[in-house]
Amino acid sequence: MSLMKHEPAGKLRLGVLLSGGGTTLLNLLSEIEAGRLNAEVAVVIASRECKGAERAAEAGLDVHIIAYKEMPDNEAYSRKINEVLDSAQIDLACLAGFLSFWRIPSRYEGRVMNIHPALLPGFGGKGFYGKMVHKGVLASGVKVSGCTVHFVNNEYDAGPIIIQRAVPVAEGDTCETLATRVFEQECVAYPEAIRLFANGQLQIEGNVVRVLAPGT
């Protein structure tokens, strides 16, 4: 069984990867600004021109657009991402609505997080992204959904789970009303997971993440 744990060392350097509106990035920035997250966004990578890339640039961040479709293959694409993250000397990469497949190198194992707008392992995997997740949830008739922050491995939505927060599915919900309710919990869960990581409280044991007491 592999044991992995980040050792805390001052302000955490984040790399944020996105493909869409950048709302998760904005949430992390506001948590940092409010002093609730001892971190800085060292670099932003967008997989295409998008609102999130614009917003990151407006916030004065170092933004790189690495367009998936312009690269010859996944290997070249992943290598390019690695180079940008390496040179920004990040401690943790945060996927924030990132829709391209980045093959994570071993040196970043246990240092990449994602947030998924459902309770994994349900409603995850290929094809479950963005609105499709909530559509699947509503069609299935489940009465509870939520969000999941997890470490990322090289399978879609299958890495060790750090935090989950549940929300009710309400009568009459649409994808939009459900997405809004889930996103409120995402805004709590993601910063909390990053805080736990920064404090060295997350220990990966196989597929299970143990949350250690502070100062362990």
Added chain:
Amino acid sequence: MSLMKHEPAGKLRLGVLLSGGGTTLLNLLSEIEAGRLNAEVAVVIASRECKGAERAAEAGLDVHIIAYKEMPDNEAYSRKINEVLDSAQIDLACLAGFLSFWRIPSRYEGRVMNIHPALLPGFGGKGFYGKMVHKGVLASGVKVSGCTVHFVNNEYDAGPIIIQRAVPVAEGDTCETLATRVFEQECVAYPEAIRLFANGQLQIEGNVVRVLAPGT
């Protein structure tokens, strides 16, 4: 799409089917006694001699032990159950830790409920019963579990979901501590689902259960 809905008509006659300790039956009885559930347990069927059958008899209920292993096949077994439920003139059958497979006849469609100690569709299906459910949850590393009340069809744990209630999976949880936390929510969810049924508020639309406003 099939549309099904029970029309309320006075005190609900329940048939309770069990195989184990009978804790879910006791909870229903105490809800009835407290006046929170306008129902009566018209008959109890146990699939073997068990603590639950003893407790039901002690409570003065009409108890039938229909041992699965004494019947020639599943069809004969299911027919025997149907006969007992028919003659008790039940409105709703409640599985309460019932481990044998009862093939539900069409006349009981939409009139059989089960409670499962996890958030279906996760951790359900063949092999996920009793302690095995919580073992699977803990091994998977999920951080939220819960319980599910659903209508039963002729697939394991696959019928339309009525109510789900979530609980956190806590650091250091064992099957026992998790089971205890989930059972507290089961004790809320199952009576609530039965109340909604009794009030005619549950409408099955395909695989989705709509919860109608009272008096709809």
